[in-house]
Amino acid sequence: MGFxxxxxxxxLIPGRRFFERPLAHSTVQAGALTEAYDEGVEHVSVDDIxxxxxxxxxLIPVRGDxxxxxxxxxxxxxxxxxxxxxxxGDIVVAIVDNVFTVKTLGKEGNMFTLIPANPDFVTIKPKDGFEIFGIVVGQYRSY
Known part of the structure; x- marks a missing residue:
């Protein structure tokens, strides 16, 4: 597969390599400052990451906090x-009452729960059950 x-x-259609972006070998500090140096780059597809x-x-956009x-x-x-x-303990996208929600899967006794990661929200305890749509395996944010 090429460009x-x-x-x-x-x-002709874009190939897998068409969407590759440079990935630096050096790192950027999020703590104490260190000397900058360039170790080169390789090209990777964002899909590979x-x-x-x-x-x-x-990919599902998130609304709410x-x-x-x-x-x-x-x-x-x-x-x-x-x-x-x-x-x-997995972060899941679940369907409750025909509505999608992203929460952490929990369990209380024999009942599965959907736990928010914000104390302003309550744990969802679906009475009529719910469906796991999928598992969150990553995320990205644009600035």
């Missing part, structure tokens, strides 16, 4: 692997 590929109808399973991955203490803020985009099963 351009040939589609079945013989038209954010998406492990493209065929089951969807119920997960702000987990670092998921209003306006972020979560990277979700669509699958119906999750582990306790």
């Amino acid at each position: 351009l590929d040939v589609a079945p109808d013989k038209k 954010l998406i492990r399973k493209p065929s089951v991955t969807i 119920s997960m702000k203490n987990a670092g998921i803020l209003d306006g972020d985009t979560v990277v979700v692997e669509k699958r119906p099963l999750a582990n306790i």
Whole structure:
């Protein structure tokens, strides 16, 4: 796969490498200042960083701040692997009463719960059940 590929109808289309971006080998400090140096760059696709399973991955914009203490803020985009099963403690996108929500999967006794990461919100205890749409495996934020 290159920068351009040939589609079945013989038209040129962007190939996987078309979307690659430079990734620096050096790091940037988020603490004490250190000497700057350049170790070069390699080119990677953003998909390679954010998406492990493209065929089951969807990007979903976040609205609201119920997960702000987990670092998921209003306006972020979560990277979700669509699958119906999750582990306790996973951050999931669930469907409750035909509405999507992002919360941490919990359990109280025999009942599954959806726990916010913001004390201003209450834990959701679905009486009629709910569906796990997928697991949050990443996120990104534009500034």
